[in-house]
Amino acid sequence: MCYFDHQLWPCGWWRWGSFREQCNKEYRTGETCGLKLIYNTYLEPHPCSKCETMDKKARRIAKMSDDIARWRYEGNRIATIEKTQREIAELNDQIEQLWREHEKRKMSISY
Ligand SMILES: [Zn+2]
Structure with a gap:
């Protein structure tokens, strides 16, 4: 030991x-x-790098959601809206993956 x-x-x-x-x-x-x-x-006084990465991705999702709302209002942007929705889904998957790793680490005592 x-x-x-x-x-x-x-x-x-x-x-x-x-x-x-x-x-x-x-x-x-x-x-x-x-x-x-x-x-x-x-x-450590600050959130860990995984939390920061998740935070950044969440902020990107929020911004893209705003864009989608604006494009829907303006009309004529269906292709862009669909593309952005796919990007949001990808980011959500990435956040979920990061979160799983983060939680696994918290429970573990022997890395
Ligand atoms: Zn963290």
């Missing part, structure tokens, strides 16, 4: 930081025994 720093984001995302201390089961210099323990937890 070797000690590592631990970074924790407000949303629950986390990752191991730098190696801190060897345990007495490990005698090779610079090696770790493979079992990680938390030495210190550092709380």
Whole structure:
């Protein structure tokens, strides 16, 4: 059991930081025994990069939805509206995928 720093984001995302201390089961210099323990937890003030990516995609969806509403009002933009709706569906899939990975990470203790 070797000690590592631990970074924790407000949303629950986390990752191991730098190696801190060897345990007495490990005698090779610079090696770790493979079992990680938390030495210190550092709380990150900002959302994790996955949350930021999801946020960016959500903002793009909001903007495209506004565009669609405007185009519907203006009329004559059916092809563009359909194309944009497909893009929105793709972005929704990507957000769902990111969210699943994010939640999996939150539940896991051994990455
Ligand atoms: Zn996050």
